[in-house]
Amino acid sequence: MKTLVTVKRVPDPETTIRVKPDGSGIVTDNIKYVINPFDEIAIEEALRIKEKQGGGEVVLVSIGGKSVTEQLRTGLAMGADRAILVLCEQPLDSLAVAKLLTKLVEKETPELVLMGKQAIDDDSNQAGQMLAALLEWPQATFASKIDFAADQKSATVIREVDGGLETIGFALPAIITTDLRLNEPRYASLPGIMKARKKEIKEIPVADLGADITPRLTVVKMAPPPKKEAGKKVETVQALLDLLHTEAKVI
Amino acid sequence: MPTVNLDLFNPTEEHTLLRKTVRDFVRTHVEPQALEYDRQERFNLPLFRQLGDLGLLGITVPAEYGGSGMDALAAVIAHEELSASDPGFCLAYLAHAMLFVNNFCHNANADQRQRYLDKVISGEWVGGMCMTEPSVGTDVLGMKSEAIRRGDYYYLNGRKMFITNGALDDATLGNIFLVYARTEKGISSFVVEKGFSGFSLGQRLHGKAGMRASMTAELVFDDCVVPVENRLGEEGDSLLHMMRNLEIERVTIAAMSTGIAGRCVEVMTRYASERTAFGQPINAFGQIQRYIADSYAQYMAARTYLYYTAVRMDLNKPGQRIDSDGVKLVATMMAKQVADNAMQVLGGYGYLGEYVVERLWRDAKLLEIGGGTLEAHQKNITKDLTRRMDLIR
Ligand SMILES: Cc1cc2nc3c(=O)[nH]c(=O)nc-3n(C[C@H](O)[C@H](O)[C@H](O)COP(=O)(O)OP(=O)(O)OC[C@H]3O[C@@H](n4cnc5c(N)ncnc54)[C@H](O)[C@@H]3O)c2cc1C
Numbered sequence: 309m310k311t312l313v314t315v316k317r318v319p320d321p322e323t324t325i326r327v328k329p330d331g332s333g334i335v336t337d338n339i340k341y342v343i344n345p346f347d348e349i350a351i352e353e354a355l356r357i358k359e360k361q362g363g364g365e366v367v368l369v370s371i372g373g374k375s376v377t378e379q380l381r382t383g384l385a386m387g388a389d390r391a392i393l394v395l396c397e398q399p400l401d402s403l404a405v406a407k408l409l410t411k412l413v414e415k416e417t418p419e420l421v422l423m424g425k426q427a428i429d430d431d432s433n434q435a436g437q438m439l440a441a442l443l444e445w446p447q448a449t450f451a452s453k454i455d456f457a458a459d460q461k462s463a464t465v466i467r468e469v470d471g472g473l474e475t476i477g478f479a480l481p482a483i484i485t486t487d488l489r490l491n492e493p494r495y496a497s498l499p500g501i502m503k504a505r506k507k508e509i510k511e512i513p514v515a516d517l518g519a520d521i522t523p524r525l526t527v528v529k530m531a532p533p534p535k536k537e538a539g540k541k542v543e544t545v546q547a548l549l550d551l552l553h554t555e556a557k558v559i
Numbered sequence: 560m561p562t563v564n565l566d567l568f569n570p571t572e573e574h575t576l577l578r579k580t581v582r583d584f585v586r587t588h589v590e591p592q593a594l595e596y597d598r599q600e601r602f603n604l605p606l607f608r609q610l611g612d613l614g615l616l617g618i619t620v621p622a623e624y625g626g627s628g629m630d631a632l633a634a635v636i637a638h639e640e641l642s643a644s645d646p647g648f649c650l651a652y653l654a655h656a657m658l659f660v661n662n663f664c665h666n667a668n669a670d671q672r673q674r675y676l677d678k679v680i681s682g683e684w685v686g687g688m689c690m691t692e693p694s695v696g697t698d699v700l701g702m703k704s705e706a707i708r709r710g711d712y713y714y715l716n717g718r719k720m721f722i723t724n725g726a727l728d729d730a731t732l733g734n735i736f737l738v739y740a741r742t743e744k745g746i747s748s749f750v751v752e753k754g755f756s757g758f759s760l761g762q763r764l765h766g767k768a769g770m771r772a773s774m775t776a777e778l779v780f781d782d783c784v785v786p787v788e789n790r791l792g793e794e795g796d797s798l799l800h801m802m803r804n805l806e807i808e809r810v811t812i813a814a815m816s817t818g819i820a821g822r823c824v825e826v827m828t829r830y831a832s833e834r835t836a837f838g839q840p841i842n843a844f845g846q847i848q849r850y851i852a853d854s855y856a857q858y859m860a861a862r863t864y865l866y867y868t869a870v871r872m873d874l875n876k877p878g879q880r881i882d883s884d885g886v887k888l889v890a891t892m893m894a895k896q897v898a899d900n901a902m903q904v905l906g907g908y909g910y911l912g913e914y915v916v917e918r919l920w921r922d923a924k925l926l927e928i929g930g931g932t933l934e935a936h937q938k939n940i941t942k943d944l945t946r947r948m949d950l951i952r
Contacts (some may be wrong), residue, residue: 343691362939385576495584498627501576 309364309460309480311354312418314409315383317376318429331529343379344539346424349486352493353454354422355387358418360462365389371396371405385496385504389438392416396514396521399511404521406438411517413443418481419460425485436485446478449486457478517520564588567866568634577633580641584613593645596772597918600765602727603772604685610652611682619661619807619874620751625680626664629680631807631872633812634661635865642818646922647772650929654723654773655679655685657811659686659737663750663802666791674916675735675750684734687724690801692717695951697935699801704740704780706749713749713790715740715783718761721929725776726763736778737791745795749785758781769921803877804848804930809887810872810879812930813865815892816887819926822856823894823901826916827851830905841904848899856895881943881950884936891926893934898923 319325320340328335354366368383368391370376380391386519394408413421426433440447448454448465452473455464460480467474468487496504514521544547552559569575588606596603611617618634620626627633634657641649660679663686664672678684695701705718717740719725724733732753739748751758761777791797829852831842841847870883898920902909909916927933944951 381572495613496576496578498618501573502628
C-alpha cells in the first residue's frame, strides 16, 4: 500500500512560547521545532502498516520553508521511504493546505493519506476533513486503531469520539487522521539516521502546483493566556459557595 | 572573509538526529530509573538492551559489519547525552560499546567478527575490557597476567581488577571480555567468553562512591583455556590496540564529563532563579552568579576542546593521544568542580539524591581515575609535548 503522510513543523511543546508584544505572532527566535506529535504518530502508523503488509511505500509530504527539511529528515530516519517538500514561505490556512495536498494526491495516487488530527500550533483540526471533501474520499478522523481487509481495498477504524469509541468501515482510498492513543512513535535508530541522508527529499515550488492558496482567514491578534493566579484555601463548603457566588460570580 | 556556519557540537544532520534520538530516549527511559538503580547498586540490563535496539551498542561499528557506522564525534554525543542523566549507566555503556565492541571490531578478523559482533551489537551479550590488575593500574605494562601457548590453546593466568561489566549482579559474570595479557612476544589480547574453563567471577565490588549503576568486578583466570582463534591480531600486536582504544575511551570519558556538567549548570541555573532568600531570588547574589557563570564558562571551554578533538579523530588510527589525554584532563576536573558548584548553589537540597546533583557529584570523581588518572595524562602530555613542540601553537 502506498501511504502519504503529512508532516508539519511546529514549535517543540517543551519550549516556552512567548507572544510578540504587538500580538502579530509568536517569538520564533531560539525556539526548537519538532514534527507535529500527531504527524509523528501518523508516520509510525504508516511504517507499521508497511511492515505488517510486507511492502508498500511511505511518502512524507510537507509544506513550508527549507527549514522543514530537518523534520522530514527525522521522518526518513524513522524509516519513511522518501519525502516531498512544497516550498512555500507564506502562512497558509487549512483550506489552502488541503488544496495543495489535493494536487499532491492527484500526482502520487496513494491508497491512503495519514494525517495528524490537528497541528499543535494552530489546533485547527480541519485540513484532513477538507482534503477528504475536496477529493470526495471517505474519511476517518481521531483514529485509535486501524485495520485493513486482506485485499487491502477497505479499512476499519476505531475512532475516539465524545463519550466512547466508534467503529467505522469504508473503502480505500481514504483519509485517516490520528489520535494520541493510536501508537507510540519509534525513535529514529542510528542505522536509520545513517540511511536517511541517501533518501530523496523532492522540492516543489508552491506555484508549480497551481492551487489557489489565497488566504480565507487572517490572524487578527494573538494573546498569551491569562496568567494563573495563586489559588485560595477555604475552611468550609459554605465559605467556598459564598466565594463562588460573590467573588467568582459563577453561581 | 566567508562566514563559517559550523555547529561544532552537531556538525552534520546525522549528529543532530542522533542527539535528538538519544536525548528523547534518555528523557523517557533513562532519567526515571537513574536514582533507584544508583541507590540499589544495580545494573539495568533491560534498559541496556534497549540501547541495542536503537543501534547505540554498535555505534562505531561499520555498517558492513552490522553496526551503525558512526564516527568518534557521534560516540561523544551519545555519551554526553546519556551521562547528563545517568553517568553510572553510561559507564556500563562505555565499557561495552567503546572498550569492548569498538576495540574488538577494529582488531578482529572476519571470522571473529562473524562469531561475536551480532551478540554484542544487539546487547544479548554484555562485554567489558580487562586491563587493570590488583597490583597494576597506571603502570599497565607491568601487568602480570600471562597467556602461555600450548598447541591450539593459550592457558591464561592472572587476575583483573575494577572491570566494568565484569558482573551483571552479585553472582553473574558478564558475557564476554577483551583481556590483555603477556605472551611470549609481548602484550596480546584475547576474547574470553563466560563459560571458558578456568574463568570466574572473583568478586563483585560493592560500595563504590559513585557510578553505582554499573557493576565493577574482579575477574579470575585460573589456567583459563582460550583457543588460538580468540587472539586478536598477532602476538605482541595489542600494545598498539590498547593505545589506540585508550584514545576513544578518554574522549568519551571527557564526553561523560561535559554531560554531567551541562546538567549541573542547568539544575543550578533553574534552582537559583526559583529559590528565594532575604526577599530575592538567590541568583541576585554575586556569589551565586559566580558559581553559575564560572561553571558555564568552564563547561563551554571543555566542551569546545572536546568536540574539536572528536571531529578530527580517526578511529582507525592512533595519533590523537595528546588531545585525548588533554581533554580528559580538563573535562573531568571541570565536571567535578561544576557538580560541586551546583551542590553549593542548591544548599541543603543539593545534598539530597532527589535533586540529582548529589549523584552526579559522586559519579564525576571516578572520571579523574578511570581510563587513566589525571597524573597519567600529565605524564603523557608532558612527554608528547616535549617531543612535538610544534603542536603548541
Ligand atoms: C569504577 C571503576 C571502573 C573501572 N573500569 C575498568 C575497566 O573496565 N577495565 C579496566 O581495565 N580498568 C578499569 N578501572 C581501573 C582504572 O583504569 C584504574 O583504577 C586506573 O587506571 C588507576 O589505576 P590504579 O587504581 O591501579 O591506581 P595506581 O596506578 O596505583 O595509581 C595510584 C596513584 O598513583 C599515581 N601514579 C601512578 N603512577 C604514576 C606516575 N608514573 N606518575 C605520577 N603518579 C602516578 C596515580 O595517578 C594515582 O594517583 C576501573 C576503575 C574504577 C574505579
